[in-house]
Amino acid sequence: MSDFDAIDSLLAAVGPQAGLPAPEQRRELRERARLSKAQVARALGVSPSTVAGWEKDRAPVGELRTKYAYLLDGLAAKFTAETEPGTAPGPGEVPADEPAGQAAPGSPTEPAAGGDGDEVEVLAVPQPCVLCGRPAKHRVEGFTQHLDPADCQTTAPAAPAPAKPVSTTARPKTAPAAQPSTRPSERPPGPARRAFQEPSGPVDLIGQAVQAALAEHHGDVDAATAALLKKAIPDAMRLLDETRKGARYDIVAHPWIPDILKKQTSRGADQIWEARPKWTRHDLPPGRHEVTALDINGAYLSALKTHLPLGRLEHSTGLAHDRRRAGLYLITPPAWEHEAVLPNPIGNRDEPGPLWVTEPTLRLLLRLSGPKHGLCAPPEIHESYTSGATENLLEKFRIALKDARDAAIEQDDEVTLEYVKAMYSKFVSTMGESNYNRELYRPDWMHIIRSQAFANLWLKALKAHDEGLMVVRAMGTDELHITGDWRRVFPEGRGVTEVKVKDTYTAGTDATEHTETAGEGQQ
Incomplete structure (x- = not known):
């Protein structure tokens, strides 16, 4: 200035x-x-x-x-x-052209006094609690819930949905309003509810953006691609808004966060451990081994399907893991005795003792400690910051990106493919402390999604090991080196459920060791 x-x-x-x-x-x-x-x-x-x-x-x-x-x-x-004369709604009335369940101006859904600065709304019409599904009369930070935990029950009786008022006010023909989405109060509570409505398909925002860029740059593929990559973040947020229409849960974009999620220094990191794998097998069996380096497609895209906390993270101590909630946990990880053949599920860590991990890491450790695998002892949970959670919060967003990615691959459309990659990778990387995305500040989600990508790679390593293949290396989110007939275990291709070959080399006795450290590669 x-x-x-x-x-x-x-x-x-x-x-x-x-x-x-x-x-x-x-x-x-x-x-x-x-x-x-x-x-x-x-x-x-x-x-x-x-x-x-x-x-x-x-x-x-x-x-x-x-x-x-x-x-x-x-x-x-x-x-x-x-508003025509004589048709204005009275105080507290819902205008005839407003959807049921939406607060009209002046209606009793103004914020009531809440603790710690929370915005608590008293609802005119009870809506399903975000945790138990039973009707609740309050909304905190955008989420309908019971203020008293004693009122929050795990089962909800079926109840008829409140009737929608009949519209008597005509909309102006020159400015048609968008059809209002179905709100939670219009759906019957109970276990039969779906987290999302059947998708009617979001507007083809991706295709429109690509066509507009190509037209603006007169068909210059490189120039259009560069322009699309620069606007990938706001375009991803616009797509997220579009795919969230009709969703059961609102997204709290800027909630209160605990100190463990704040950077310790201006250029430092926070206290969350993401369990990033960086492992190479130390000793190979005698002989020469043909190793294939596999590239895991769309690692961050697949990781968008993970358990994400919905509202403000709440602190607790000494409680067992609740699968209906998600967040961050201070744990003492179990000892890992399989380093010779499989990477440690918490990644490479030199310091012993407790550490803060995310939901995917904790669930992975609990899974490996269970009777099916029995690979380690259960982790010891000391304290946590969690909230009610769902695995499908970003599902329609993920599917829209996946469908666009699949279509681009099928049509050999590299412009759209690079654009979509940038959208989901930058979406994940900028939802923490970033000057490039100020619409969404969820560092807890960023850590959870990244940890889910790491956990997904680890589970692929376990699958290869269980199928008799030898795991040689696991790196980051998308790099797995194995020996043996991997095609009988993993489908080959460019889809998000498939893998592709990044490199092949020979390792072992009398062979030239592969010393290149391959990068994570583009997803």
Whole structure:
């Protein structure tokens, strides 16, 4: 910023500020327009948590205030023009063109006082609890739940869904509104519910973006690809928004996080151990061995299917693992006595003692300690930060990317393929502390997804070992070196459930040792 820019900023701050409605009215205008906090934040260049603050007890200043006021004034003018005389809803009434279960402006879903700064809403119509499925009257940070744990039960009786009001207000033909998505209050509670509705298919955002880039750069493949890679992060977030329509759970994009997830220094790391494998077998049997280096396709894409915590992480000590929850755990890992033939499931760690691990790492250790494998003792859990969880939170997002990837491979479309790779890899890498993605700040998710990719690779090594193949090396998320007839164990191809050959070499007695350390490669 130049000196003159700094002076202009000071003058703007001293000058008259644009007028803003009260915080509750700001929120009412946004909700009536069916705009999410993320959409407003994206338009104004701020984070969703900043928008939430503006709708609670804070207000922007300077140029941001002017832009925010312009948006709110526009929404207010739009609703004033659409409301005919004599048809305006009374206080607390739901407008006839609002979907059932959605709070109307002035309805009793305003934030109530909550502990520790939580935003607790009192719902006009009870909705299914995110943990037990029974009707609950409160929503905390976007998630319907019981405030008293005693009210939270594991079984939910079937109950009829509340009837939707009949629409009596016509929408203007010049500005048709999008069909509202089905809300949780419109679905019957009980175990038969699905985490997501049957997909109607998101808009072909990926195909549209590729065609637009090619048209803008007059068919220049390299230039179009470069342009698409630069916008992969915002495009991934837009696709996520599209695939979340009709979903059962809202995403808390900027929740409170514990200190263990915060970087210890400006350039350092936090306290979470991801169990990244970096293992090479020390001793091979006598003789020469033909080794195949396999590349695991779409490792991070497959890892999007993992147990992710939904809301704010809650601290607990000395409790057993609850499979209905997910998060981060301080454990003492078990001793590993199979280093000669299989990598340690927690990766290469020099320091003994407790460490913080993610949900996939803990589940892997518990699985290996069970009666089916019996490879180690159970880990000792000391404390945890967890929340109610689901494995399908990003499933429609993952499937949309997978389908686009599969189609690009089938059509030999390298532009789309590179674009899709960038979307899911950058989505994972920038959801932590990153200046490139301010819409989603979930370092817990980033660690969990990456750890799931590492766990998936480890399980492939175990499968090869159990099938009589010799595991020679396991690295990162996508590199597995083995000997033997691997094609009878793993299908070959470019799909996310298949593997492809990265390299072949000879190792062992009287053979030239393979000293190259292959990189992780592109997924």
